[in-house]
Amino acid sequence: MTEVAQYVVNGISLGALYALLALGVGLIFGVMNLVNFAQGAYIMLAGYVLFFTIEAPWAVVIPLVVVAGVVIALVTERIAFRPLRGADGSTRMVASFALAFLAQSIVVAIEGSAPKAIPIWSLMSESIVVLDVRIPVLDLITIGASTCLLTGLWLFLTRTRTGLAMRAAAEDFEMLRLLGGRADRVIAVAFAISGVLAAIAAVLLFSKTAVVDPTAGTNPVLIAFVATVIGGLGSILGAALGGFSLGVLTTALQATLPAGLSSYRDAFVFGIVIALLVFRPQGLLGDRAEAQRAV
Amino acid sequence: MQGAEAGVAAARLDLRGEAGRLLGRAPLVLALTAGLVVICLLVQAYGSDDLKTTTITMLINLIMVVGLYTFIGNSGVLSFGHAGFMAIGAYASALLTIPIVTKSVLLPDLPPFLADAAFAPVPAALTAAAAAAVLAAVIGIPIVRLAGIQAAIATFSFLAIVQVVLSNWTELTRGQMTMTGIPLSIDVIAPMLWAVVAIGIAYAYKQSRSGFRLRATREDELSARSLGISVGRERFVALLVSAFLVGIAGYLYARLVGSFSPQNFYLEITFITLAMLIIGGRNSLAGAIVGPVAVSVLLELLRRGEDGSFIATIPNGSRDIVFGALTLAVLVLRPDGLMGRRFG
Numbered sequence: 001m002t003e004v005a006q007y008v009v010n011g012i013s014l015g016a017l018y019a020l021l022a023l024g025v026g027l028i029f030g031v032m033n034l035v036n037f038a039q040g041a042y043i044m045l046a047g048y049v050l051f052f053t054i055e056a057p058w059a060v061v062i063p064l065v066v067v068a069g070v071v072i073a074l075v076t077e078r079i080a081f082r083p084l085r086g087a088d089g090s091t092r093m094v095a096s097f098a099l100a101f102l103a104q105s106i107v108v109a110i111e112g113s114a115p116k117a118i119p120i121w122s123l124m125s126e127s128i129v130v131l132d133v134r135i136p137v138l139d140l141i142t143i144g145a146s147t148c149l150l151t152g153l154w155l156f157l158t159r160t161r162t163g164l165a166m167r168a169a170a171e172d173f174e175m176l177r178l179l180g181g182r183a184d185r186v187i188a189v190a191f192a193i194s195g196v197l198a199a200i201a202a203v204l205l206f207s208k209t210a211v212v213d214p215t216a217g218t219n220p221v222l223i224a225f226v227a228t229v230i231g232g233l234g235s236i237l238g239a240a241l242g243g244f245s246l247g248v249l250t251t252a253l254q255a256t257l258p259a260g261l262s263s264y265r266d267a268f269v270f271g272i273v274i275a276l277l278v279f280r281p282q283g284l285l286g287d288r289a290e291a292q293r294a295v
Numbered sequence: 296m297q298g299a300e301a302g303v304a305a306a307r308l309d310l311r312g313e314a315g316r317l318l319g320r321a322p323l324v325l326a327l328t329a330g331l332v333v334i335c336l337l338v339q340a341y342g343s344d345d346l347k348t349t350t351i352t353m354l355i356n357l358i359m360v361v362g363l364y365t366f367i368g369n370s371g372v373l374s375f376g377h378a379g380f381m382a383i384g385a386y387a388s389a390l391l392t393i394p395i396v397t398k399s400v401l402l403p404d405l406p407p408f409l410a411d412a413a414f415a416p417v418p419a420a421l422t423a424a425a426a427a428a429v430l431a432a433v434i435g436i437p438i439v440r441l442a443g444i445q446a447a448i449a450t451f452s453f454l455a456i457v458q459v460v461l462s463n464w465t466e467l468t469r470g471q472m473t474m475t476g477i478p479l480s481i482d483v484i485a486p487m488l489w490a491v492v493a494i495g496i497a498y499a500y501k502q503s504r505s506g507f508r509l510r511a512t513r514e515d516e517l518s519a520r521s522l523g524i525s526v527g528r529e530r531f532v533a534l535l536v537s538a539f540l541v542g543i544a545g546y547l548y549a550r551l552v553g554s555f556s557p558q559n560f561y562l563e564i565t566f567i568t569l570a571m572l573i574i575g576g577r578n579s580l581a582g583a584i585v586g587p588v589a590v591s592v593l594l595e596l597l598r599r600g601e602d603g604s605f606i607a608t609i610p611n612g613s614r615d616i617v618f619g620a621l622t623l624a625v626l627v628l629r630p631d632g633l634m635g636r637r638f639g
Contacts, residue, residue, distance in 0.1 A: 035444055080623055087630040089443065090373040094573050095626045097566050102619030109616060218562060222451070229448045267459040270452035277449045278437045 005133045007255045013139035015247030016146035017204055019240040021220050022227035023153065024197035026239025029228060030170040031190040033089060037096040038076050040221030041103035042198035043205065045072050047212035048107065050203060051116045058121055062203060069199030070192045077191040082184070100217070107214040115213035118206055142204050149200060150240055153193065157236065162189055170236075226273050232283030241284055327584045328494050331357075335487040347483050353591035354486040355547045357584065358493045359568045360575070362540030364583035365497045366533045367572065369506055371513035372442050375565055376434070376450030379457035380427040380538040382560035384545020386461065387423035389474050392416070392550070397476040404466040420489070420546040427542025428535050439530040442516075454565065461557040468557070475554040486547050493540050497580055505532045570622045576632025585633055594618060 021043075028036045049068040053061045076099050084092050127136040157163040165186045168176045177183050205220060206212050223246065231242025249272065253265050261268075276283075338350045363377055391414040393401065398410060414422065434453050441449050461468045468474065500506050509529040512519040516526060548555065568587075575586020597614040625632070 029444075035447065080627065083627045084630065087626075090367075090447075090577075091573065091626055091630045093373065093447065094569055095623060098570060098619050098622040098626065101566055102616060102623065105615030105619050109613065222455075225448055226452065229445065233444060263463045264459055267456045270455045270459075273452045274437055274449050277445045277452075278440055281441060281445050 002132045005131075007251055009133060009135055009139060011248040011251035013136075013142050013247075014251055015244035016143045017201065017208075017243075018223055018227050018247040019243035020142075020146045020149060020197060020201045020204070021224040022231065022239040022243030022246075023150065023236065024194040024201070025221070025224040026228040026231065026233075026236050026242075027153075027190055027197075028194050029233060030236055030239075031166055032081070032085070032169070032173065032187055034081060035089070035093040035096065035225065036081075036194070037093070037221055038080075038099040038103070039194060039198055039224060040217030041076075041100045042069050042072050042195055042217070043202045043220050044107070044212065044214065044217030045069075045103060046199040046202035047118075047206045047216050048111065048116075050206055051118050051212050054118055054120070065203055066196055066199040069195035069197075069202070071195070073191040073195030073198065074188060077188060081191075082187075100221075104214045104217075111214070113214055115211040117211050120207045120210055138204070138207055145200055145204060149197065153236070156193075162186065166190060226270075230273060230276055230283055232285035235283070235285040238283055238285030245284070323581050324494065324498055324584070327581055328491060331584065331588065332487060332491065335483050339483040339487075342483075344481060347481055349591070349595050350483050351481070351486050351547075351551045353587060354483070354490045355544050355551065356568060356571060356591065357587040358486075358490050358547065359541055359544040359564075360571045360587045361490075361493045361497045361580070361583045362537045362544060363568060363572050364537075364577065364580060365500055365540060366530075366537035368577050368579065368583065369501065369509045369513065369533050370530050372446045372530065373569075374438075374450040375447055375569075376438075376453040376457075377537070377541050377568070378560045378562075378565045379454045380431060380541040381545040381548065381564065382457055382461060382557065383427045383430050384423040384542035385549040385555060385560065386468055386474065386545075387426040387542075388419050388546040388549040389477050390467070391419040391422060392478060393476040394478070401474075401476050402466070402469065409467075416485070416550070420543055423546040423549075424539045424542030427545065428539040431534050431538030432531075435531045435534045439527045439534065454561070458557050458561055461560075471556060473554045473556045474549075477549050477553055479553045480550060486551065489543055489547060493543060494580070494584065496536065496540060497583070500533065500536045501580055505529050509533050570618075573632055574622060574625045576634035578631070579634045582632050582634035589633065590618070593621065 021039075024039050024042075025036060028034050028039070046065050046069045049065050050061065053064050056064075076096075080095050080099055081092065084095055087095075123137055125136075125138070127134050128140075129135070155163075157167055162185070165176060165181045166189065168179075168181060169183065169186050169190075173183070176186070201220065206216070209216075224243070227243035227246045228239045229242070230246060231240065232238030246269070250265070250269055253268055254262065257265060257268070335350060335354070338346055342350065359377070359381060362380075363374070366372070366374055366377070390398075390402075390405070390409050391412050395411060395413055398405065402410075438446065438449055438453070462471050464470070508519065508524045509532075511522070512524055512526045512529060520526060545560075548559075552559075567590075571586040571590045572583055573586070574590060575584070576582025594614060597617055601614055
């Protein structure tokens with residue numbers, strides 16, 4: 001029983017982190033049909049900012065990391081995605097791949113490819129015990145931060161004018177422009193938000209792993225894609241749900257696969273992803289029309 | 296407009312004879328192939344071992360890109376999974392060509408039919424490529440039903456599965472450890488001939504009925520369907536041909552690079568070859584030849600710049616930075632690639 005509860009906590013916490021990763025990717029996809037591999041670069045670069053500033057008090061570090069995430073996201077939007085706005089979906093996808101590669105090469109050239117240890121705050125590695133279940137503080141922070149960001153994003157999208165414009169852009173970008181929506185601004189804001197999400201995800205992720213290296217953003221962004229597609233393209237809530245489901249699924253397979261097969265866990269996860277794409281290409285929450293329009 | 300193009304492409308199926316289709320617009324591809332052969336022969340005759348290795352790597356990438364083109368270019372569906380087929384080609388040829396004695400040391404737990412296998416180069420290449428095609432036939436069943444972003448994620452998922460299986464099936468692959476012991480050869484001629492064969496196969500597919508139908512679905516899926524074209528079936532055929540070609544690239548990688556582990560067939564090669572295809576122009580076979588050659592020449596110049604062969608030495612690591620920046624620049628300035636869409 002205790003063991004089950006332990007897995008439930010792990011699953012929820014991993015799901016919350018994945019949901020956060022997926023939100024950033026899902027938002028950009030929803031607004032401009034862009035599959036943004038560069039989200040991984042935002043996470044990795046935010047990780048390096050964390051590494052350089054970690055000695056400072058956390059109330060200084062976190063805002064710095066967030067600002068860095070926003071700036072990086074806005075720069076990529078300006079230099080690559082704005083000029084490519086009319087281009088074909090796969091061209092833009094490869095452009096985002098190129099950005100990620102470029103960011104990685106720059107970091108390798110400056111800092112080398114060796115992993116850097118981040119002496120993360122001690123609070124992050126402590127845990128509390130409730131009814132025999134050991135709950136890491138980091139898990140609680142992860143769940144809390146994801147819930148807050150998801151709620152905040154939800155309020156922003158439903159309660160503000162820019163949020164409304166953003167949902168309109170997700171629905172029909174051309175129509176938004178025709179009606180006089182400020183398309184450049186909407187997209188820039190979406191990128192800024194994805195930068196914030198990447199930065200917070202980076203803080204949580206690197207608190208967990210305690211190291212950062214130039215490829216540290218790759219796996220998170222891949223997870224984010226898979227989660228976004230599972231959840232349903234174009235649906236921001238779907239992205240969060242997809243991320244959460246993927247985290248829970250991963251933990252569940254970890255817990256239930258027999259010992260000989262557990263190293264094949266990810267193969268099962270990706271196998272389920274392919275099956276889901278075939279039988280429900282619109283994802284858990286997406287609608288079919290949106291899925292067909294995509295890319 | 297797109298509907299009209301699809302109609303024209305489909306109409307050509309009936310208007311032109313088999314021979315006329317096969318010759319089609321051969322001159323450009325033929326000229327590029329001839330140019331490639333001349334370069335390779337010059338390198339073989341006068342080049343240093345270093346330059347030969349670079350040329351061989353270029354040829355392997357070229358075959359991979361031609362394979363990618365066969366599926367991506369004709370169908371318009373992006374695939375992130377082809378490095379998986381390359382991996383199968385490489386591992387299969389390792390299992391078939393490592394000398395039996397070496398194999399019993401490196402891979403003691405092989406099943407007998409693999410442990411005793413000793414194939415000559417050409418049969419090994421064909422078997423390895425066929426293995427990749429068989430895998431494509433299995434994975435193709437779900438993949439061809441998808442397009443756009445779903446196809447991209449599904450093919451990537453396939454690549455991730457291949458990674459996990461290769462890294463864990465230690466009896467067959469040595470897992471994360473490096474696979475070695477494959478008889479090496481530094482010879483430009485064999486990969487050059489394979490490249491010519493690969494271009495020939497890609498060209499024949501492109502000019503075939505299936506190729507025309509598939510490009511019609513790329514231009515306008517709905518119009519193509521309305522003409523009775525089965526999108527899934529044509530994509531499936533293209534995927535098999537394309538996996539076969541990429542399998543050959545995997546065979547050559549095993550034979551000419553010699554040692555590798557699953558990571559060699561993951562994201563980096565996927566990105567580099569996709570970038571080569573897009574830089575060349577993903578809708579034309581000519582682009583699939585020009586892209587890898589242009590990128591390889593550039594990378595080699597940068598490498599020489601880094602190790603000080605030129606007057607001014609450029610700092611280490613700038614090679615990747617320039618490559619990334621250049622890919623981005625080409626994409627922004629010429630989204631349809633160097634060869635554009637003209638020759639599609």
